[in-house]
Amino acid sequence: MNRNRPRARLWQTTTFRLAVLFATIFGIGSAALLVVLDLAVADFAEETARDALRDQMAVLKADANAEGGLALISALREHVEGGLPERFSYVVIAPTGERLDAGLPRAVETISGWGELRIPTREEQPGPDPYNINLIVLTDRASDGTFIAVGRDDYALSELREWLHKLAVWGGSAMVLLALLGGVAAGLILLNRLKAVGAAAEKVMRGDLSERLPSLGLGREFDDLADILNVMLERVEDAMVALRQVSSDVAHDLRTPLTRLRNTLEEAQQADASQRDGLLAEAIGDTDRLLEIFSALLRLAQIEGGAERRFIVMNLTEIVGDVVEAYRPAAEEGGGALTVQADGPAIMSGDPTMLAQVVASLIDNAITHGGPGGAIVIAVHALDEQVELSVTDNGPGAPAEEMSKLTRRFYRLDRSRNTVGSGLGLSMVAAIVDLHRGELILENSHPGMRVRMIFPGG
Amino acid sequence: MKVLVIEDDARTASFIGRGLTEAGHTADLAHNGDDGLHLGLAGGYDVLVIDRMLPGLSGLEALRALRAEGVRAPVLLLTALGSVDDRVAGLEGGADDYLVKPFAFSELLARLNALVRRPPLADIETQIRIADLEIDTRRRRVIRAGRRIDLTPQEYKLLEFLARRVGETVTRTMLLENLWGFHFDPRTNIVDAHVSRLRSKVDKGFDSELIRTLRGVGYLIDEPE
Structure with missing residues (x-):
């Protein structure tokens, strides 16, 4: 693992990427808003201008119809020359040839109805076409x-647009910046x-397995993730504690047989030829026992x-029968008795070899610890959705307070210290039962010991 | 018999080699998979002993290559791992037997003998005769000195297994694996108890003992000496 990887470059950090993402989204949003607004405003402004021109035309036409073209011209001239702020430009030509020109070029006379004109100018104008004045x-x-012509420039519209553009640019920039x-x-x-999570993880990596990840506080999903990781850490911690326990157990419990082996070999070294063979055979026996413990x-x-799970659907009753x-x-050689209690097939999913080993190991225990002439009962029952297997002996059993410790590696009752066995039999049984998702119950059967296993049926 | 031993650990290899030579066999040693494959392909071996874990070409790979090249000699695979998966992988790879380290030399020798002398399936005897003992394997009937002997299924199974290997050593582990499917060592000596029951019916009260115990190794059935 590379724990000294170089600091991430700016553009690789989440911070930077998030910021850029936000800014891009807001930038695109602002631009889209501007385009939509621009189109809407332009439409609205042109419609308003046309309405105004239509109204103005209606007024002028009504005047001309009532009092004639000449009267209209003089009234308008008065109005125009009065210097009032003017929104409209006019051309009026009376049938007599008398005319009023107020702000519109002569080209207007060729237009009939609606039209648009462009007047070149020297001054810069606002809007998209700075050296022309556009007229409707x-x-x-x-x-x-x-002849009556009314015109209006698009100055106001351009101004509005320009203002909108400014708003969009500044507003957009502000939004991008904020984003x-x-x-x-x-x-x-x-x-x-x-970083807090990383720091906690770092502590775990350095060996402090009791450390837990802090809550992320970023919402349910993140907290759920932290919880799951914490459960994982708990499992890892349990496993590590178990491992440490096992290592120390192994170291401790192998010392005795190894010491014995060493003593035997030393003795063989000094013994005369007649005794040597016996001692060497004893040493080989000791070695075999050690190797057995290792395997x-x-x-x-x-x-x-x-690691090895080859489960098949099988009949536990059959396996029990074969092993028995x-x-x-x-069993009978020593005056004991083996009895099987089964009421038909007990179907479950499992590894036949492993389950045979469980049965064998429990019978081994019952024979070894149940005392001579013991009666051993092996019962298999198919319950609803479950299969129950039990091995009962009528030996001395075990003190209630030691029951739970019996599945520990190398754990042996004081009175069993001198019997053959590695102290691993029940640990193996427990592990195999666990692998089959079964439940293992050790209990006193008064007298004797009963080992019950309940497996999910198949 | 001529044995090829492919084993990388020099001490284990020479231990096996010396043992085989002492037992009157010929042993060639190869210390890695590639040399082993080379020797194995050259042929002429009655049986091969291959360690599963070898430097370079692994034991299983060497075995597959040999089988692919048409080498038919029986192969005994040695391994330090004894899991079910492992055994199955070995047998699927073309091994005929499988022995977990550590092992007693006598166990290895017994298994090699069994492999070399394994009777071809075609001429399986249905009538086995050892001295005055007659076994009719079709009817599962046992007669000794003209007297019918009633055996339990377990006892019959054991007798037939021994009788089919007349004169050969059969180890306890071989019996546990083949007769009861136990790929683990039970703490109780169940084999000896079965054998002593069988003896009480087959040998007790007759002129000679056919079933012999080889201390620390196993059993064999044979004509009386």
């Missing part, structure tokens, strides 16, 4: 033939929380690791 024009004729700040802030908050430990580790038949002569 409406022409008509009064009842006496008077960047927001992104940085969100990123920093997130990073800070993650039992190895196998136990494999089973507990769940294998053991029967040996």
